Amino acid sequence: MESEAAWPRIPTAPEGAPNIVVILLDDVGFGQTSTFGGLIPTPNLDKLASEGLRYNRFHTTAICGPSRAALLTGRNHHDTGNGFLMEWATGFPSYTTMIPRTTATVAEVLKDNGYSTWWFGKNHNTPDWETSVAGPFDRWPTGMGFEYFYGFNAGETHQYYPVLFENTTPVEPDKGPDEGYHFMTDMTDRAISRMRYATSVAPDKPFFMYFAPGAMHAPHHVTKEWRDRFTGAFDMGWEKYRDVVFANQKRMGIVPPDAELTPRPDWVAEWDSLSEQQKRVYCALFENYAGYFAFTDHEVGRLLDAIKELPDAENTLVLYIVGDNGASSEGGPDGTLDEIKNLSGILPSIEEILADLDKLGGPETEPHYPLGWAWAGNTPFQWVKQVASHLGGSRNPMVVSWPARVSHDPVPRDPFLHLVDVAPTLYEAAGVTMPDTVNGIEQMPLAGRSFLPSLTDPGFEGRGEQYFEILSNRSIYSDGWKANAQHTLPWRQDIAPGNWDQDRWELYHLEQDFSEAKDLAEAMPEKLEEMKHRFDEAAEKYHVYPLDDRGVARALIPKPTAPGSDPEALDFTFYAGATRLPETAAPSMKNRSWKLAARVTMEGAATNGVIMAIGGVAGGMSLYLKDGVPIFDYNYYGEHTTVRAAQPLPAGDAVVGVEFAYDGGGIGKGADVTLTVDGAPVGSGRAERTVFARFGVDTFGIGEDTGQPVTTDYRPPFRFTGTIDRVDIQLEPVELAPHDAAKVHETELRAVQRRE
Structure with missing residues (x-):
């Protein structure tokens, strides 16, 4: 067989x-697409x-x-x-x-x-x-x-x-x-x-x-x-936009005939009060x-x-x-x-x-765009993205x-x-x-x-209950009723007030109030307490607690590092081809002094390309050569500090370096920048302000600037045409612990926003 x-x-x-x-x-806002009445x-x-x-x-x-x-x-x-x-x-x-x-x-x-x-x-x-x-x-x-x-x-x-x-x-x-x-x-x-x-x-x-x-x-x-x-x-401005969209939504049957348009909140300026420039x-x-x-x-x-x-x-x-x-x-x-x-x-x-x-x-x-258009885009609802307590943040078309x-x-x-x-x-x-x-x-x-x-x-009936919570903005829906507590502001990442017990809860009967326009909290305190209890039960069941309302402060606390890396390391060595490294896995070169030394082989004035770059259009820095001339560019949100040597390097081996002497005493401070060749200064400059958080969404790389260019002086990826043997980066210890830096940051951030 x-x-x-x-x-x-x-x-x-x-x-x-x-x-x-x-x-x-x-x-995307509920009232933005023509399919749902938007303009x-x-x-x-x-x-x-x-x-x-x-x-x-x-x-x-x-x-x-x-x-x-x-x-x-x-x-x-x-x-x-x-x-x-x-x-x-x-x-x-x-x-x-x-x-x-x-x-x-x-x-x-x-x-x-x-x-x-x-x-x-x-x-x-x-x-x-x-x-x-x-x-x-x-x-x-x-x-x-x-x-x-x-x-x-x-x-x-x-x-x-x-x-x-x-x-x-x-x-x-x-x-x-x-x-x-x-x-x-x-x-x-x-x-x-x-x-x-x-x-x-x-x-x-x-x-x-x-x-x-x-x-x-x-x-x-x-x-x-x-x-x-x-x-x-x-x-026509954002109030008129909402009026037109709301009329469209009623005509198209997107919202019920008895729905009400929620009023303009105090955090949105009246359009007619704006200057012509605005x-x-x-x-x-x-x-x-x-x-x-x-x-x-x-x-x-x-x-x-x-x-x-x-x-x-x-x-x-x-x-x-x-x-x-x-x-x-x-x-x-x-x-x-x-x-x-x-x-x-x-x-x-x-x-x-x-x-x-x-x-x-x-x-x-x-x-x-400005926040007024976000409010308009969420017609007919209150609030916006991040504010999970209200339908403007959490209701989307499908x-x-x-x-x-x-x-x-x-x-x-x-x-x-x-x-x-x-x-x-x-x-x-x-x-x-x-x-x-x-x-x-x-x-x-x-x-x-x-x-x-x-x-x-x-006639299919949907969910009987659902909770919502983001940044302590929280809500509970249950059998047609909804209770909301708005807590943080999306456009102020420095706010972390705590005091959750002081939040004002609102109550809406969505079966009769599609847009959350009629707050029944004062008229129905017992129903509101029942709904708050339901939220607490859901929060326990789905592991919402502990609440955390921190914005930037949460971003600055220590995170795990790339597996196998040393989170305490101060010395790094990279080789050509090390590209697309996320900022969190790259050396932390912000809010501190550091030195970089790149061992390269030059082809004289014919040498071009990036040695090291991180970040991009929003912020970042790049060490590169153009026609054999070493250049360092520090991009602080479009303000460029550029340090360049006076002449091209000859053919042969060289160590091109940067010494970044940070002022200290907080985060986002200035720095003195020295460009060196074989340990000798060939140029210097001053960055009055430095990026204290992230450079943006781009990455770190050796031998080319992938993605966004840090500077318009070259077109990415602007690969290095010589040879990179190795790039050594030495960091100085951070002066502030992360939690202290977060506190300093919040204080300084409020000051910046008051000034501007």
Whole structure:
């Protein structure tokens, strides 16, 4: 008898399992898209809605990383360790940002059930200190069930000079912005290409695509062609914008006929009280955002068109979640052309913005609009991104299409839903069950429940209860009622008041008050106490406590370092090819003195390129040679201190160095800079101010300046044409302990904001 082959069984998807595409935009208000009554035309989203369903009571966590953790796992964000953002991680279990193996992602489950799984765009769910070459990589997308990843590991990236990875390998765009490069187009091209290729090879294997652009998060990068389409479109100002949008929402049935428009709060200036300069700047910044949104809609439309060309297009489920939180007020009262500077608490004047307004949207800027437009963008609700207590922060539009199963209904679906409900919905759609164990690890129960029946049942009832909490802004929804406590301000990262017992709680009956316009707290104190008790129960159950309202102070506390590195190290040696190292894994060269010595081999005046660079457009520093001349550039939010030698170096070996003598006595102080060759000074300069927090979203590298350029004196990556033997960096000990530095920072930050 001959032996029979016994091939190992590979996972196969259930019969009829659909392709699944989840599209998640970033930082979008409920009242921004034309699909939901807004004044920014989104024709491709309109078209998808005309073929499927709109949902008008879908909810997020009110900020990006936590929202994405809830979406990907089907658990509440605190239970995934993502109580807040990875850059602000703490050692408390709910705030480590380290997604545990007990909360496997939807990609892991679908992959094990025969799906191809791909992630394009933003990844804000890998801990900051795990994004270096040292890994570990089990919390990168490819370690969380995604077979392919093309995107960036951060809350944002420069759209012209993105910090890109393909799987776990850093990659660089093949062209620059002057040649038409934009990350939104790049990632869309990649997604379409992989989808078509996979369908050609394995037409019977369904795919799960997670398409998460950096749009519409700042920086709002778009060409003048797109921005100019909106010239004058918002000259009516933000109050009138809300009036027009609210009327549209009522006419379109997005909000109930009895809904009320919430009034302008005291933290938004009356439009008519603004100067002509202010109006000009504010309108330009929002026109730029609208152009970016229109461009993004165009690119998503290309993806949707490509889906329709698939052989199994009818059996493709598209969930388009229009924002991971509400519109962002992080541009501050006046907006900015340098949002990294804003996030550090240093706010520009109107005159400073006007001086560079001609650069708006281009690669030298990192724009964000003022907070008044965020309030307007969240029509008809109160508050904005980060403020999880109110619907302006946590209610986002959603559109669902599945031609094989769903008929268009012009009336929006209105069950109360949350991101945690997405994973169980996808499981039911795919015909799979969330397993009790994944990779041998017992799983935490799903927090959500499937809303798949709502696709065919307009009367489907949504969640009975859901809590919200971000930066101590907290809320509880229960059976139509909602209690809210607003605590912190998104545009003031230095505020950490504590005093949670002094927060004023509000009470709303959402079944009769769609927009949270009628506070019933005083009229119904017993109901309010009941709701506060429910929040406390949910907070205990889902591990919300301890509350932490710190902003920048939390960002400055010690974090884990790259595995295998010494957190106390003061001496570092790097070699050519060490690129794309995240700032948190690079030597900490801020708020202290340091020395750098690069052993190089020169080719005389023909030698060009970067020896060491960190950061980019917002802030950073670069040591490079141009026509053989050593140059050091320190970029403090666009203020450049440039030190250069008088003449080119001859051919042969040399040690090119920098001595950075920090003033001390606090953070963000000045420094004397000396450029040396073979230990002898060849140039000197003075930086009156230095970056005290992060340089931005770019990275550290040896031998080239990847991503954004620190200076416009060269075009990245400007690779070194000589030979780099090694680069030694020696740090002086920090004068202040991290917790002391945080205290100093808060004091100085308040002073800066009072001055400006």
